[in-house]
Amino acid sequence: MLEKVALTLLTTARRLRRYFQAHRIVVRTDQPVRQVLHKPDLAGRMVSWSIELSEHDIRYEPRRAIKAQVLADFLVELTDEEEPPAETTWVVNVDGSSNKEGGGAGIVLQSSTGMVVEQSLRFNFPTTNNQAEYEACIAGLVTARDLGAKEILVCCDSLLVVSQANGEAQAKDPILEQYLAHLKRLASTFNKVEFRHVPRAQNDRANTLAKLASTGKPGLNGTVIQGTLALPYVADPDRPVGQVMMSIGTEDDWRTPIIKYLRSGWLPEEKAEAKKLVRRSSWYTIVNDDLFKRGFSTPLLKCLAKDRAAYVLAEIHEGSCGHHPGGRSLARKVLRAGYYWPTLEKDAAEHVKQCDPCQRHADLHNAPPARLSSLVSPCPFHQWGMDLLGPFDTAPGQLKYLVVAVDYYTKWIEAEPLATITTARVQRFFYKNVISRFGVPGVLVTDNGTQFTSKGFRDL
Structure with a gap:
């Protein structure tokens, strides 16, 4: 019966896909469909049906009585006393x-x-x-x-x-x-x-x-x-029956919204966040009051909080059987051990960086401390940037302006003070300090972003 109900819901979602994607769907049934679809040990086709239905915002509610006035009047007239519903x-x-x-x-x-x-x-x-x-x-x-x-x-x-x-x-x-x-x-x-x-x-x-x-x-x-x-x-004989044994931790624990949704169907008020939570929760399940992540080709991975995750990283990295692996190897070892949290790879890399024995006894690392940036110019003195600065305080000879040219590759600087800014003075500076010393450049970039080619320099 449960498979028939699940197949009916799946067929309806496929036929009315546009409505299921655009609206929140409320399913009223007397069958425990939600409890069965969220169980971790589903068999056969029920697993694929559960994952396919998890992309929609579906709420399950108990089926209520038919609210029709005719049936209500009929029951009032012909029923002597109302019998309580029989317990299943x-x-x-x-x-x-x-x-x-x-x-x-x-x-x-x-x-x-x-x-x-x-x-x-x-x-x-x-x-x-x-x-x-x-x-x-x-x-x-x-x-x-x-x-x-x-x-x-x-x-x-x-x-x-x-x-x-x-x-x-x-x-x-x-x-x-x-x-x-x-x-x-x-x-x-x-x-x-x-x-x-x-x-x-x-x-x-x-x-x-x-x-x-x-x-x-x-x-x-x-x-x-x-x-x-x-x-x-x-x-664990002291374990209380019927109570949650997993410590959820602080309010900002990443497992809290997933656990609340899987247990009671809770969703945040924002539609985008609710849709995202429903999509994420399809990869998680609750087994013996613990949250696990499931995958296509991996076993169930136990989800950990931040404090427990730090202990697992330390134990696997430098524990009794740890050999101080690198960040990527440490993250893979944690997955093979059966644990998971969203920031696993980042936390593993940070833990390796903070390990004192790794920094003292590791091989010399020849990589630069900062990330390398690509060069704009292909060779020295191929691309120059030129700009005019001023006016400054008047110097001897009425000099108060400055014309500057900088090479993009070597950062070589050529500068000359000017009393007045004219085309002839700028041409003379560029020919004397750039072309005569380093040859005709390939590109010249001015302060307004205009570029000149070699043909333009010859015309200049």
Whole structure:
């Protein structure tokens, strides 16, 4: 159903492209289209659809009732009492699997409206069967929370996990105690959570997804959301459930507007800035309350603030494994390490310039300290500039003006004082001080920008 809704929106945007580009579009639907299109682990064609729709200014709102007077009168006349809308109940089937090849979890979420979401998670850390079952239950609750579920029914084929979650059994293993505490804190964020034990035969779809993830073989089903967990959920037991763990920092943090848009659809008031933010946000996603940048051929890059970025630069440049690389090499190493911020290359170059060991022990750099400028004149005494200066204070001989000629290449200066400015005196100065000494120049530039060629000098 979600793919059908997304395809309908994409087709409408293509057919009405001019309207979508010129106006803000409000989409009212009862499907969680926005949450799904902004998820980082989309599969197949949904990724290209999400990027194509991100260029437009689209707002998603819950679908309201039809405001027609006829229907309103009909409901008033024939309805005795208004029944409250039924709360959507989600059934979450989870299963965990652990073997010598690895561990994985399978999750199948089905709402009372008929919506089905399937997810397969692979664990990059060793787990036992009971730990894999807990990881599957926690991942199922997290996915249901991301979809906006309030009342859920968790079906699991592990009697141990269900008994401990319902309080019928006690967890004696210290690791399972941490998993149980984390599961209960996560369950407290919902209005109603019920854990039910089901036979393995009734949980076959989740079992299949768990085996698919644990064997490490990618599935051919494009509708399954596949992902990977690098660390267990109990790696940080003090983490509060339902709260943002990423420190946004100061108000001028570059991540703040992107995070606000991805979470709540916030946009700045200026239309140009809003359009720019929507276009930029299509390359970012939020995973476990952290902002990541995605690309076509690169893995997800974690976005860092300024203070954290300075620490990463220092650690990679002169850390335990750092060999003091240059600015460009340092920036590439940061990207390969999985980090990103907009001013990465500039900050890397500035960090190398401020590194004291690099300045002391680096090879001699023969480049000039300032940027070189191109020469206007091709050879010495080819192009001259001439100007008249004055009047100055009267000198002996009634001299109060000055005629000056400067070579563009060598900056050679020829000057002569004049009592009065006449054509004959300027011609005599130019012939005596320039032509007689250096030959006929190719170009002469006067104060008003007029240029004379060699033919003009001969006429002069």
